[in-house]
Amino acid sequence: MTDNKNIRVVVGMSGGVDSSVAALLLKEQGYDVVGIFMKNWDDTDEFGVCTATEDFDDVVRVCNQLDIPYYSVNFEKQYWDKVFTYFLDEYKAGRTPNPDVMCNKEIKFKAFLDHALSLGADYLATGHYAQVVRNEDGKIQMLRGADDNKDQTYFLNQLSSDVLEKVMFPLGHLPKPEVRKIAADYGLVTATKKDSTGICFIGERNFKSFLSEYLPAQPGKMMTLDGIEKGTHDGLMYYTIGQRQGLGIGGSGDPWFVVGKNLKDNYLYVAQGYHNEYLYSEALVATDLNWVQPDQIEDTFTCTAKFRYRQKDSEVTVNVKDNKAYVVFKDSQRAITPGQAVVFYQGDVCLGGGTIDEIIKDNKALQYVG
């Protein structure tokens, strides 16, 4: 083993099992490991209790088990400015944002990385399921996590090689059950802790009531694209393309799905049948592009892509022009959602990604989607 003890690795610790095991593995590899808990959101209730308190307490206990120093850092303001504001703006625009992608880009791998470096860290490590490797030319690449079911490169698509160079993902090569087993074998207090679900700042709460605290809901008409009124909606922001639940349209026949939003008239467009043609598209336009290795990206190339987390890859042709990517699907795709990320892969290599901005069908941008 090379002398790792002079290499300082700051581990972003959430109080969950993944980051706990990441810290454990690094400690066992002899690194100078420092655990840091990041507080991005304050949900303190009337009794002064916030989820961060519980989570930090777990970080403290794990770090003491590992005998590593631990600190915390507060990024509530940065999170509000860079992630939450974006999150609300996207909903206002009728889109479905992905705050986790933004959080990784602006907070975890920017503000938090800077903080780690200010502590003399050589690397920042997290418990993400992804892998960073150098290829034959010494270029940094990001690979999918070995556990296909847990791969998190989708959320990491905005990281550049400059950032990835300073990043370690100690769990990238492991299947999740193995991570749980390591935690249990070592007796980590977080070994059986439930994985967090949903958007971090909303947690287990009702999404609709959370959003209504920040954005005024404007109920309106639910229409078919042929102009037939099917009922009312509670506010366009509560719905996402392809959604079936919560429409409240009864009657016989196939179930109804959200197929579009008309912000001007405040209509929610619905159509019948899972495979309704309105839900299908042929191409998309992506903005906010990030390529891990920009100089290896040609103007036109074929690869695979994911349009949402944990979806199977689809074959696409990508044309890059004027900082936009025109992504043409080999097979038409259902319920592509503006605001979500499109992430590109060449085999196991994650090339980068962007934000889905427009959806294209019959060579035209869909008017009520995006």
Place this chain on the structure above:
Amino acid sequence: MEAIYLDHAATSPMANGVVEAMIPVYKDIIGNASSVHSFGRKARQQLDTSRRVLAGSIGANEKEIVFTSGGTEADNMALLGVAEANQDKGNHIITSIQEHHATLHTAEKLEKQGFRVTYLPVNEEGLVSVQDVEAALTDDTILVSIMYVNNETGVIQPVVEIGELLKNHQAYFHTDAVQAYGLADIDVHEQGIDLLTVSAHKIGGPKGIGFLYVKEGVKMTPVQFGGEQERKRRPGTENIPSVAGFELASNIAMETKQIRNERYQKYKQILTDTFTEAGIVFRINGDQEKTVSSIINVSFAGTNVEALLANFDLSGIAASSGSACTAGSVEPSHVLSAMYGSDSPITTNSIRFSFGLANTEDNVREAAARIASIVKRLTS
């Protein structure tokens, strides 16, 4: 790398001989001080001796000392006990916004119970004004609680003047003297103090013991219930070994008061000289003419406490800032917010260094050099 402790205001190591003095008490004085047998009497003897010594250290008489589990309990007892016992005389309490949370949160609790609380401001130098106390006083005021020395800035408050002011008023005067005891000259009777809080572990005594001085005649109801210990004011079997350790620590503190004040003043100078020589930008928070020797609160422009404290710790320096919130991240100091306003960057870039028994000129010099180099790196 040698770890250097500059956080004595948080807690102090035990003074020389204190642990050794406590061991025979643990071993040999096994009785309950309330028991009517020789074992009990032996415990009672130790308790009485310690009480007399500790009372003497603040110019009180021994009946005026109520042992508690420490400073927090003493502050709680002073506010809750006096408020409840004097409701017939009024329902107004005066304190300041820079008090320790043991006082502030108790005052907030009393507000919920219907008492009216005035939170006095402090000026930019960290001082409460006597005029403000006077202006806030009403016929309804039953208690004024102003700390002797602020725990974050070390600024000595105008306690003597407030004591003087209140001599002709019904309101009792409580002062939290946790950071003053052992360094400032305290004489409760002369200084017009009716209630005073002291904690042992800040002066080289054991943790988990302290006392509240309650002037004879002060009406105060108990806040805990059980036996008749401490003249019914604080039930529970007395912690004789800790009381004995407290006594010795107090004796040592009183005997070495002058020399420690001189020493700590010199340490302060070493710190600021080193910072100046290193060319780093800093300012000292609080009126330097009126600050206790052991505490110096320094603002480093262009930094933040989270990065400073973690960097200090990783290079072996123990210091602190304002109180930490439960999720571990450091909230802006309420004391510095009171001085400079809550949006001042000083509230999030200031560090408290506090000197004490673990320091020598050499280790302070070494610490100063490490601190300077970290600040330099973070601001360059």
